[in-house]
Amino acid sequence: MTTAADTHGRAPALEVTGLAKSFGAVSALDGVDLVVEPGSVHCVLGENGAGKSTLCHVIGGSLTADTGTLRLYGQPYAPRRPADALAAGIAMVHQHFSLVPTLTVGENLRLLRLRDLPRRIARVRAEYGLELDLDARIGDLPVGVRQRVEIVKALLHAPRLLLLDEPTGVLDPAGTDALLATCRRIAEAGHAVVLVTHKLGEVARAGDAATVLRGGRVAGAGPLSELPPERLVPLMIGRPAASLDASLAGSIGLTPVNSKGTGGSCSSPAETDAGHPDSGLALRLRDLTVRRADGTYALDRVSLDVARGEIVGIAGVDGNGQSELMAVLGGSLAPDGGSVEVGGTDLTHATPAARTRAGLGVVPEDRxxxxxxxxxxxxxxxxxxxxxxxxxxxxxxxxxxxxxxxxxxxxxxxxxxxxxxxxxxxxxxxxxxxxxxxxxxxLDPLVCLAAAQPTRGLDVGAVDAVHGRVREAAAAGSGALVVSAELDELLGLCDRIAVAYRGRLLGSVEAGACGARERIGRLMLGAEAAGADLPEPDSRTSAVSA
Known part of the structure; x- marks a missing residue:
């Protein structure tokens, strides 16, 4: 176990000893020890259900441990409610949002009843670069922006220990970069961060030390200099890292990749496309249009075909129409124009139940x-x-x-x-x-799966399993449309990738083509607006400006 004080004699920011918590017959935590040093980012890793969130809830005061002790900066700490944690200088950002969707961002922040709120907001903006539209209604915001509001709520308390329970699962790459930079700033100011994450790339970029939980117990812990990915993965999933799919292993820095577009060798577009017979369309979108209340377009005449046996990805920064597209597919949002067909059946105005019967499986971004x-x-x-x-x-x-x-x-x-x-x-x-x-x-039959962020919040082993099941569905003749903020995921899983940009779909890049990552990156930045040299749009994906 890590010592209770570092080489300079400072007390740990947080010291957890012998923590146990059960829910009926289920043991969520069993004798957990954890030491978080001041001025550090301590990552907590593990499979889904390993006890990570339970540990955060005990530290944050929303759960009480059955046994064990906690010490905060050398002093006994025994919170009975979240208010006790806040009073002690601990703030937590939960997996599930606690925002009031019918109120604006500013109104949600005013519910905190903090003194000098405008000054505090200005300080968070200046120190961490987290900008917010205070007049925007929470229910109208993309999931990633709502997560940013939750993070700002926590930082307004100026915590000396910040608990982040999988905070980047709903953030785009730029938002993730900003959050990890925020974590480093907090640590450099002498405070501490406990970061729960499944993403080993984030661990390497922001972390100083890690604790791995498996089955409610500590499977391993130590400074990250002693815990490279090839050691962390077996601790997390209980099996060798070599058992992971090659494309997934490559995306987390374990091995070179020679599939799809994530690295290694690449193929020509014709070679990549040849393995998918044109045996009919699983999904056909034509000129889908959704107007916002202010007259702008959330979806701007979007057209897309997904063949049976094909996996198509949609990349893009959050807020470029992906949420509205998934809402239209799921039946919770009626389009202003255009059509949706699944297996040749028009489902444009069908109920969610009718979509299910027709074989359209929908995984929304907010599970x-x-x-x-x-x-x-x-x-x-x-x-x-x-x-x-x-x-x-x-x-x-x-x-x-x-x-x-x-x-x-x-x-x-x-x-x-x-x-x-x-x-x-x-x-x-x-x-x-x-x-x-x-x-x-x-679903039986499953004609097409439309999934937004399908691996959000999943551990490495579970991501590997999900990718395998999507591939199995495609091999059995189903189509799949995958919306993800993780470009590595799309490049490793999909046959081709379109990019959402300002309500349109740009290009159709074969994932195995040479330079696919760079071409997609340019499309994500809207390079076509500047007249840059872009690949010709595939006939199966069109983008027409209204």
Whole structure:
């Protein structure tokens, strides 16, 4: 175990000893030790359900440990509620937002009832470069911007210890860079940061030390100089790093990659496209248009084809129409113009249930509020929209049969839950994501899967499994449309990639083509607006300005 004081004799910013927490028969934390030094960024890693969020909630005062002790800067610390943590100088940014969607950003910040709020906001802007539109309504903001509001809320308290529970899962690359820089600034000011993350690239860029949890226990800990990725991955997932898919391993810095567009050798567009027979379209979008209240276009006559057996990615900085496109596909937003066809069936104005019956699986970007019903059981969430298969006499719900079916899905997708009857809200964020994905992938027939940020909040092993299942679905003849802020993910998973920019889709870059990353990067920056030399748009992806 790390010593309770560093070489300069300073007390640790945080010292956790023998922490245990159980929920019924489930042991979330079992004898956890953790030492966070002042002036450092300490990363907490582990699989989904390993106990990372529970640890943060105990430190942040929203949960009380069964046993164990905490010390904060050398003093005993035993919070009973979040207000105790704030009073002690600890602020936490949770996985799930606590914002009021009907209020503006400024109104949400005023709910904190802090003195000198304008001065505090100005200080956070100046020190960390986190800009906000105080007049914007929270419900109208992309998920990444809402996360920024949560981070600003925490920083307004000027904490000496900041807890960040998977904060970059909803941020675009620029937002992630800004957040990691913020973490470093806080550490350089002598304070401490506990950063829960699944992304080893972020660990290497921002962290000083790491603790890995597996099954509620500490699997390993130490300075990052002694914990390179090839040591961290086995500690996290309990199996060798070599077992990971080559493209995923390469994206986290383990091995060179020779597939898709993530590195190594590359192929010509013709070679990449040849493996996907033109046996019909899984998804056909034509001239989709969505106007905002101010008259601007969230979607500007978007057209896109996804063939059966093909995986198509959409890259782009958050806020360029991806959220609206997924809302149209899911049926929660009616387009002002254009059409949506799945397997030749027009679903433009169909209900979500009708879309499910037609074989369109949709994984929304906000799994907690849009992808599941937290108050219902895991089993009920796994079969939302398909409860008819468990009806007896057309009236009664055969819960025993549903439970048995749910147990099979839970085991197959390695969802950590206290049984099929457990409330969905009791699952960790990553396991909620697994459940939502499992539900959509299990559609019969599955004609097309449309997934926004499908691996957001998942550990390395789970990401590997999700990629494998999407590929299996494509190999079985389904189409897949994947929206992700992670370019490495798209390059490793997809056959071709379009870029969302100001409500349009630009280009159609074959993922295995030489220079694919650079070409996509230029499209993400809107290089065509400056008349730069860009690849010709593929006939399957068109972008027409209104």
């Amino acid at each position: 907690h509020h849009e992808g599941c019903v937290p108050q219902l059981s895991v089993a009920e969430n796994l079969f939302l929209g398909r409860l008819d298969r468990f009806r007896r006499y057309g009236v009664f719900l055969d819960r025993r049969a549903m439970r048995r079916a749910a147990e099979l899905v839970i085991a197959e997708h390695r969802i950590r839950a206290d049984g099929p009857g457990a409330p969905m809200a009791s699952l960790s964020g990553g396991n909620q994501q697994k459940a939502v994905l499992a539900r959509e992938l299990a």
